[in-house]
Amino acid sequence: METLKGKTVSFIGLGLMGGALAMGIRKQGPDKICAFDINEEVLEDALRKEVIDWGVSEPEGIRQILGVSDLVVICLYPQLALDFILEYMEDFKENAVITDITGVKKLLVDQLRGVLREDLDLILGHPMAGSEKEGFGNADDAIFKDRNYILVPQPENKPENLAFIKEIIRNLGFVNIVETTAEVHDQKIAFTSQLCHVIASALVDSEEDLHITDYEGGSFGDLTRIAMINAGMWTELFICNKEALVDQIEKFEKSMDTMKKMIQAEDSDGLTEILSNVRKKRITMEVDRQNKTSARTQKA
Amino acid sequence: METLKGKTVSFIGLGLMGGALAMGIRKQGPDKICAFDINEEVLEDALRKEVIDWGVSEPEGIRQILGVSDLVVICLYPQLALDFILEYMEDFKENAVITDITGVKKLLVDQLRGVLREDLDLILGHPMAGSEKEGFGNADDAIFKDRNYILVPQPENKPENLAFIKEIIRNLGFVNIVETTAEVHDQKIAFTSQLCHVIASALVDSEEDLHITDYEGGSFGDLTRIAMINAGMWTELFICNKEALVDQIEKFEKSMDTMKKMIQAEDSDGLTEILSNVRKKRITMEVDRQNKTSARTQKA
Numbered sequence: 001m002e003t004l005k006g007k008t009v010s011f012i013g014l015g016l017m018g019g020a021l022a023m024g025i026r027k028q029g030p031d032k033i034c035a036f037d038i039n040e041e042v043l044e045d046a047l048r049k050e051v052i053d054w055g056v057s058e059p060e061g062i063r064q065i066l067g068v069s070d071l072v073v074i075c076l077y078p079q080l081a082l083d084f085i086l087e088y089m090e091d092f093k094e095n096a097v098i099t100d101i102t103g104v105k106k107l108l109v110d111q112l113r114g115v116l117r118e119d120l121d122l123i124l125g126h127p128m129a130g131s132e133k134e135g136f137g138n139a140d141d142a143i144f145k146d147r148n149y150i151l152v153p154q155p156e157n158k159p160e161n162l163a164f165i166k167e168i169i170r171n172l173g174f175v176n177i178v179e180t181t182a183e184v185h186d187q188k189i190a191f192t193s194q195l196c197h198v199i200a201s202a203l204v205d206s207e208e209d210l211h212i213t214d215y216e217g218g219s220f221g222d223l224t225r226i227a228m229i230n231a232g233m234w235t236e237l238f239i240c241n242k243e244a245l246v247d248q249i250e251k252f253e254k255s256m257d258t259m260k261k262m263i264q265a266e267d268s269d270g271l272t273e274i275l276s277n278v279r280k281k282r283i284t285m286e287v288d289r290q291n292k293t294s295a296r297t298q299k300a
Numbered sequence: 301m302e303t304l305k306g307k308t309v310s311f312i313g314l315g316l317m318g319g320a321l322a323m324g325i326r327k328q329g330p331d332k333i334c335a336f337d338i339n340e341e342v343l344e345d346a347l348r349k350e351v352i353d354w355g356v357s358e359p360e361g362i363r364q365i366l367g368v369s370d371l372v373v374i375c376l377y378p379q380l381a382l383d384f385i386l387e388y389m390e391d392f393k394e395n396a397v398i399t400d401i402t403g404v405k406k407l408l409v410d411q412l413r414g415v416l417r418e419d420l421d422l423i424l425g426h427p428m429a430g431s432e433k434e435g436f437g438n439a440d441d442a443i444f445k446d447r448n449y450i451l452v453p454q455p456e457n458k459p460e461n462l463a464f465i466k467e468i469i470r471n472l473g474f475v476n477i478v479e480t481t482a483e484v485h486d487q488k489i490a491f492t493s494q495l496c497h498v499i500a501s502a503l504v505d506s507e508e509d510l511h512i513t514d515y516e517g518g519s520f521g522d523l524t525r526i527a528m529i530n531a532g533m534w535t536e537l538f539i540c541n542k543e544a545l546v547d548q549i550e551k552f553e554k555s556m557d558t559m560k561k562m563i564q565a566e567d568s569d570g571l572t573e574i575l576s577n578v579r580k581k582r583i584t585m586e587v588d589r590q591n592k593t594s595a596r597t598q599k600a
Contacts, residue, residue, distance in 0.1 A: 128517030148514060178514045188515035191507055196519035198563075199499060201578045202555035206548075207491055210581070213589035214448060214478045215488035217428030219496035221589075222522045227582040231575035238563050238571060248506075249560050253553070255502035260549050263498075263538050271538060275531035278501045281510070282527040289513035289521075 003167045004030035010069040011035040011052070012062075012084060014042050016131055017101055018075030019139025022051050024172040025073075027141075034065035042136045066091040074100040077233050078240050082111050089117055097161045098122045103189060104240040105152045105182035121161045124152040126185065127174065128193075132228040144173040146293055150189075151179045176292050190244035195252060197234055198245070200227040303467045304330035310369040311335040311352070312362075312384060314342050316431055317401055318375030319439025322351045324472040325373075327441075334365035342436045366391040371464075374400040377533050378540050382411050389417055397461045398422045403489060404540040405452045405482035421461045424452040426485065427474065428493075432528040444473040446593055450489075451479045476592050490544035495552060497534055498545070500527040 009030045011018045014037040022033055034054040037043055043055030056065055066072065066088055074081045081102050092098065098120060102108065105124055116122055128148040131138060149169045153162055166177055180188075203220075204227040213220070238245055262270045309330045311318045314337040322333055334354040337343055343355030356365055366372065366388055374381045381402050392398065398420060402408065405424055416422055428448040431438060449469045453462055466477055480488075503520075504527040513520070538545055562570045 128515065130517060147517060150515060176514060185515075188509070188512065192512060192516040192520040195503075196523050198556065198559055199503065199523065200519075201575055202552055202559055203495075203499070204578045204582045204585075205555040205559075205574060206551040209488070210584050211588055212488065212492060213585050214476065214592070215428065215450060215485075216492040216589075217430060217447060219500075219526050220492040222525065223496050223499065224582055225522065226519050227578050228586070229575050229579050231572045231579060234575055235568050235571040239566050239568060242563055242566065246560060246564055249556065249563075251506040252502055253556065253560075255505040256498065256549065256553065259498055259502055259505075260546060260553075263542055263549075264546055266539050266542065268535050268539060271535040272531045274505060275501055275529050275534055278504045278527050279529050279531060282504045282524055284510050285504075285513050286528070288511055289516075292514070 002029075003164060003171070004028045004071075006031050007070040008032040008034065008068050009071045009073065010065045011073050011075055013037060013075035013080075014039075014046055014052070014055075014136050015075060016134055016136070016139050017127065018073070019046065019051065019136040020129075020141045020143055021073055021075065021101070021127070021172070022046070023139060024141035024144060025168065026051055028168065028171050032068075034069060036062050036065065037136075045136060062088060063091045066096075067093055069093055069096060072096055072098045074098065074102075076102075077236050078102045078104050078107055079236060082108055085112065085122070086115070089115075089120075092117065092120055095119050095121070097164065099125050099165055101125060101127055103193065103237045105185045107240050109152070109154065109182040121156075121158050122154070123157055123161060123165050124154070124182070125165065125169070126150040126152070126189070127169075127172075129174075132225055134230055141172065146173065146175050148176045148178060149174040150185055151177060152182050152185050153179055186241050187244045187247075190241055190248045194234075194238055194241060194245045195248045197226055197229060198238070198249060199252070200224045201229060203227070302329075303464060303471070304328045304371075306331050307370040308332040308334065308368050309371045309373065310365045311373050311375055313337060313375035313380075314339075314346055314352070314355075314436050315375060316434055316436070316439050317427070318373070319346065319351065319436040320429075320441045320443055321373055321375065321401070321427070321472070322346070323439060324441035324444060325468065326351055328468065328471050330371075332368075334369060336362050336365065337436075345436060362388060363391045366396075367393055369393055369396060372396060372398045374398065374402075376400075376402075377536050378402045378404050378407055379536060382408055385412065385422070386415070389415075389420075392417065392420055395419050395421070397464065399425050399465055401425060401427055403493065403537045405485045407540050409452070409454070409482040421456075421458050422454070423457055423461060423465050424454070424482070425465065425469070426450040426452070426489070427469075427472075429474075432525055434530055441472065446473065446475050448476045448478060449474040450485055451477060452482050452485050453479055486541050487544045487547075490541055490548045494534075494538055494541060494545045495548045497526055497529060498538070498549060499552070500524045501529060503527070 007030045011022050014035045033052045035052045036056050040057050046052045081100050129143045204224050307330045311322050314335045333352045335352045336356050340357050346352045381400050429443045504524050
C-alpha cells in the first residue's frame, strides 16, 4: 500500500464516517492526517488515539490544513459540504484531489458545474456503510468490510486521480466499486437507503406500545434498527432528494395497497403469487450480491 | 434438566420449526421422540441424525405415536393444526399435554372452545424465532437463543402443565416468556411480525432492478431478508389475522403518508421533530428489550 506514501490527507468533519475513514486511511501510511471539526474534544480524542496528527477548529486552521493537503475528504452534511467547497475554494493546495461522502449527488454536481477552480479535481463518492450510532466516539473502520462504494465520476476528473481514489477505497475494505451518474445515484439511493429509513421511522411512529419488543422475533428489530436515526442529517437528505424519494415512496405505497386489498378480499391465490414472485426476486438480488462480493474478494 | 425424563414427545410436522424444537428437546433427555411428517425423506434424515427415534408418515402411524405421547408438539400451519386436533381427538394418550407454535391464536381458541377432550391440556404457544430458510434440512435450535416465547394460557390449563412447558421453553434457550390473551397476541403479532413481512414483500415488489444491491449499504438487506418468504404459510397467516393486520397496515400507511407530505412540502422542522421522536421511542423499546434479556439471563 504505497498509494498514500508522502501524502497529506485532511478530513473536514470528524464524525462517525469521517472518523472511520481517517482510521482506515491511517493504516495506508500517509505522511500526515489533518482534521477540521467544530468540536475540540473530538479533535483531542482523535489526536490521543493517533488517528490524526493535526486538528483545527476554526477558519484560519482550515486554511492552513487545506494549503498542505494533497487529498481532502469532506465528511459534512450535503448543504454544508457544498458551502465548504465554495467558501474555501481559493485555499486548497494546487492540484489537490477532493472527495466527499454525501448521500445526494445532483445537488453538488449542479451547484459546482463551471464553478470549481480548474486545477482542483473533485471526485464524488458515497461509501455505502454506516451505523445507527453517531459521532467520532463510535467510529470504526470495520464497518467498511465487504461493502459497496459508489463513485460518480465527472468528465473533467483525471484518470490517475480516479485510480488513486479507487486504490484507497479498496484498501479500506470495500469490495464493490460502482460507477454511475449523479441522477442514477440519487434515484437508486432514494430506494435502497432513504425509502428504507422512511419506512423504519414510519413503522416505529405507528406503534404506541413501548414494550412491543416482548412480542418480536427478529423482524421488527431488523426493520427498525435504522430508525435510531440522525434526525438532522436524514431530514436534509430526504429534502435534498425530494423528487426521487417521493417517487419511490409512491411505488412502495402502491405495492402495499395491492397486498392490503388482497388480504381484505381473502385472495389466497393472488397473495401466494405475489409472495412467491417476491421470494424469487429477492433471492435473485441476493445471488447477484454474493457473486459480486466473491468475485471481488477473489481478485483482491 | 429432569423435566422430560421418562417422557415420550411427539412432533407433528418436522419442518424448520418442528425440526429445531425436536433438536432442542433431544438435549433435554426425553425417553423417546416420535414424529409425523408426510415427507419420508425428512423422517429418514431425522432418524439418521438421531433427532427422532420413530417416524411415521400416515394416519395409522399418527394414532400409534399419539397413543404413547405425554407431550405432543403440533408444528403445522394454523388451519392444519386445528384440523389435526379435531381429527385425532380420540387418539391422544390420557392426560396428554398438547402445545402448538402457530402464528395466530384466536382461530384455535374460538374453534376448540368446549370441543377439546376433557383430560387433554392444550397450551397455546408461539416461539418468536425463525429463519428465511425452510424445511428440516435447515433446522437448528440455535435460533432460539435469547428470543421471546409467547404463551396464551386458558383458564382450563393445569398449573403444573404450564410450569412443565415453561421449563422446557427455558431449556431451549428462550429468555423472555410472555403470557397474554389470544386477542392481544394476534394484535401484537400483526404488528411485529405480519406487518413487517408485508412491508418487506412490498419493498421488493416495488423495485424492478435485479442489480439493486450494488447500491445498498445494509438497510435494504436488513429490511428485505424476510421477503424470502414461505408464500403459502404467510398467505394463510395474513388471512387468518386479517382484521388486526389490516388495522396495523393502515396505521403504518398513515405514518408514511404524514412523512411523505412533509418531504413534499420541504417541512424540515416537522420532519426533524418526527425523526427525533422516533429515535427516542426506538431507543426506549431497545432498552426495554435489553433489560428483560439481561434480567432473565442473570436469573437463569
